[in-house]
Amino acid sequence: MINLPLLPILLPLLTGVILMFFPKRIKAQRAVSLISTMLTILASVVLTQVVRTSGIQSVTLGSWPAPFGITLVSDMLSALLVLSTSILTFAVLWYSTVYLSDEHERFFYYIAVQFLLVGVNGAFTTGDIFNMFVFFEVFLISSYVLIVLGGKPEQLRESLKYVLINVISSALFVITVAYLYGIVGTLSMADISQKIAQSGQTGVLTVIAVLFLIVFGLKGAIFPLYFWLPGSYHVPPIPVLALFGALLTKVGVYAIIRTYTLFFYHETGFTHELLAILALATVVIGVIGALATRDVKQILIYNIVVAVGVILYGVAVMTRQSLEGAIFYLVHDMLIKAALFLLIGVMIGITGTSRLNEMGGLIKDYPRLAWTYFIAALSLAGIPPLSGFVGKLLIVRGGFEAGYWIGPALVLVSSLLVLYSVMQIFIRGFWGTPRRYAGKRKAVSGRLLLPAACLVILTVFYGIGTEFVRPYVTQAVDPLVDPSVYIEAVLKEGS
Amino acid sequence: MKHTNDVILETVTSVITFIIFLFAVHLFFAGHYTPGGGFVGGLMTSAALVLVLLAFDLKTLRTILPFDYKWITTLGLLISVLTASGALLFNVPFFTHAYDYFDLPLFGKTSLHTAMLFDLGVYLVVVGVTMTIIQTIGESD
Numbered sequence: 001m002i003n004l005p006l007l008p009i010l011l012p013l014l015t016g017v018i019l020m021f022f023p024k025r026i027k028a029q030r031a032v033s034l035i036s037t038m039l040t041i042l043a044s045v046v047l048t049q050v051v052r053t054s055g056i057q058s059v060t061l062g063s064w065p066a067p068f069g070i071t072l073v074s075d076m077l078s079a080l081l082v083l084s085t086s087i088l089t090f091a092v093l094w095y096s097t098v099y100l101s102d103e104h105e106r107f108f109y110y111i112a113v114q115f116l117l118v119g120v121n122g123a124f125t126t127g128d129i130f131n132m133f134v135f136f137e138v139f140l141i142s143s144y145v146l147i148v149l150g151g152k153p154e155q156l157r158e159s160l161k162y163v164l165i166n167v168i169s170s171a172l173f174v175i176t177v178a179y180l181y182g183i184v185g186t187l188s189m190a191d192i193s194q195k196i197a198q199s200g201q202t203g204v205l206t207v208i209a210v211l212f213l214i215v216f217g218l219k220g221a222i223f224p225l226y227f228w229l230p231g232s233y234h235v236p237p238i239p240v241l242a243l244f245g246a247l248l249t250k251v252g253v254y255a256i257i258r259t260y261t262l263f264f265y266h267e268t269g270f271t272h273e274l275l276a277i278l279a280l281a282t283v284v285i286g287v288i289g290a291l292a293t294r295d296v297k298q299i300l301i302y303n304i305v306v307a308v309g310v311i312l313y314g315v316a317v318m319t320r321q322s323l324e325g326a327i328f329y330l331v332h333d334m335l336i337k338a339a340l341f342l343l344i345g346v347m348i349g350i351t352g353t354s355r356l357n358e359m360g361g362l363i364k365d366y367p368r369l370a371w372t373y374f375i376a377a378l379s380l381a382g383i384p385p386l387s388g389f390v391g392k393l394l395i396v397r398g399g400f401e402a403g404y405w406i407g408p409a410l411v412l413v414s415s416l417l418v419l420y421s422v423m424q425i426f427i428r429g430f431w432g433t434p435r436r437y438a439g440k441r442k443a444v445s446g447r448l449l450l451p452a453a454c455l456v457i458l459t460v461f462y463g464i465g466t467e468f469v470r471p472y473v474t475q476a477v478d479p480l481v482d483p484s485v486y487i488e489a490v491l492k493e494g495s
Numbered sequence: 496m497k498h499t500n501d502v503i504l505e506t507v508t509s510v511i512t513f514i515i516f517l518f519a520v521h522l523f524f525a526g527h528y529t530p531g532g533g534f535v536g537g538l539m540t541s542a543a544l545v546l547v548l549l550a551f552d553l554k555t556l557r558t559i560l561p562f563d564y565k566w567i568t569t570l571g572l573l574i575s576v577l578t579a580s581g582a583l584l585f586n587v588p589f590f591t592h593a594y595d596y597f598d599l600p601l602f603g604k605t606s607l608h609t610a611m612l613f614d615l616g617v618y619l620v621v622v623g624v625t626m627t628i629i630q631t632i633g634e635s636d
Contacts, residue, residue: 003582006589010580017576020569062590 004050005057005074007043008082008121011036016114026105030097033110037090044083051079052472056489058127066491067191073127073490076476077327081124081254084331088246088338089117094451095342096239098444107149116142116243123251127490130187132255133173140166143248146240155235162232169218176211190490193262193483201266209264209271213256220252222312223281226305230289233301238345245304246338250330253308257315261480268318276316280407282309283414290421294356296344299421306418307333313407314395322398323477329391335459336380336387342452343373347429349441349448356425361434369449370430376456377426379463381419387463501550508550515543523618533614537621544626553633564626571619578612
């Protein structure tokens with residue numbers, strides 16, 4: 001079936017459309033969206049296996065030859081990201097069915113989530129730079145719906161900021177694509193890469209590389225463009241926050257990985273050094289933020305920023321090992337962030353507050369929640385048998401082998417501080433004297449814990465089964481270190 | 496129902512609306528070979544409906560065209576997605592269109608293209624979205 005790369009995009013799209021026929025029938029909405037997301041997971045598993053056995057899959061829409069039509073390319077990197085996106089969306093949807101109130105669910109919540117999935121999967125799969133912009137808009141517009149849903153005053157305030165920032169960065173995206181098109185005269189990513197390799201990366205192209213860094217940095221929240229994130233992510237309800245935290249910034253990171261390994265790898269002296277400096281500054285800022293706050297949501301939100309910095313540092317070093325580490329860490333971080341947000345969602349559901357000062361002693365009544373959180377926290381920091389370890393190890397080793405020492409040392413120190421920040425939640429929230437709580441979702445905490453625990457178990461397997469995952473990641477790195485693999489797979493009909 | 500003396504406006508509207516609507520349909524069908532297409536055709540159709548809204552009121556429009564415009568949007572999306580996925584049945588890349596020439600009784604030799612169906616979807620989405628926006632704003636006080 002040649003349309004296989006398309007299925008993880010088409011299934012949620014069709015589901016979103018079908019769900020729009022009966023937006024007020026909540027039970028049907030839940031059932032249809034859960035079943036279809038399950039099918040999306042199935043399609044992504046098949047896709048990953050096909051990519052594993054028979055190499056990069058590409059399909060050019062409308063039967064046009066490759067550089068002229070829109071190409072969808074599933075290499076191992078995008079297949080892995082699509083797979084983890086589908087899995088964590090399923091967990092979040094499952095959680096939403098318990099967590100959200102009917103009022104929320106009746107106003108197009110599941111439809112918006114399906115369209116968000118369309119946009120994210122599409123952005124991971126597309127092989128056309130303008131099409132990537134379109135898919136960015138698809139998931140951004142869905143995220144505008146999700147962030148304002150609920151209609152509280154602070155949601156209005158923060159969503160205005162969020163919309164404003166994203167409209168500006170989208171405009172900048174279009175302008176940057178226009179500059180690039182003006183120079184290379186093509187939009188297909190494989191063809192752009194080929195054209196740049198032929199003409200050499202002139203000064204103008206380096207400027208465009210930096211513009212792309214600004215655009216995707218605004219989406220992916222790197223220093224100094226992260227300023228909108230802590231406020232905007234604080235207001236939506238927990239399932240939405242889990243989706244945003246796990247997916248949206250990672251799409252920006254993916255776009256940086258793609259453009260910096262496929263287009264602008266000729267003059268790494270300037271662009272990649274800039275990326276490295278910004279990535280390290282991002283790590284520092286994120287760690288400071290995570291240590292400074294006593295709000296459980298805010299601690300995790302700043303940890304998103306830290307992870308973005310760590311992954312991008314791995315990309316900036318640009319050795320095979322560090323890229324492998326970056327991909328390991330990217331997949332790990334998507335899953336574990338979703339799990340952590342869902343877990344603190346249970347905490348907030350029980351206690352009715354997100355401030356640590358008003359919590360304590362949860363471990364007495366909710367031991368399963370506490371120990372699941374404990375494992376997730378260790379995993380986030382990268383304690384050896386768990387999933388965060390291999391990624392960071394490879395990034396640090398790659399950094400040392402490339403002859404740097406400040407960067408890897410900073411990454412190591414940041415792990416310690418990240419561990420400290422998430423252990424704060426454990427120590428202050430779960431230990432100490434128990435109190436009386438009057439959270440609205442106390443009764444359903446067991447049912448809320450289930451999807452989160454499933455994600456944590458998955459990350460544990462991801463950590464233990466590194467030997468099993470390794471060949472997939474190695475295959476994902478191939479087109480990143482050698483763009484000709486990617487170009488040949490896409491332009492095979494043309495040559 | 497408001498009572499105003501907009502007799503001229505109302506009379507003119509009932510004639511003009513049909514002309515605008517016909518022009519919109521013309522734009523829609525002309526899209527393949529000349530400027531036009533689903534988007535502008537849909538906008539022009541909404542313009543005709545907005546004119547009815549201006550001359551009369553929301554209630555009148557709802558008696559003339561008793562649709563939920565959200566449904567029209569959904570229907571349009573469904574038509575577009577299904578047209579594009581029709582290619583999946585023949586195992587050719589998504590969005591591959593088919594066309595052929597037919598001898599129709601009144602029009603003679605005409606080319607029929609599945610891109611037309613996709614455009615019909617776009618047309619319905621544009622009409623649905625525009626009217627939903629205008630109605631929602633108009634209804635909220």
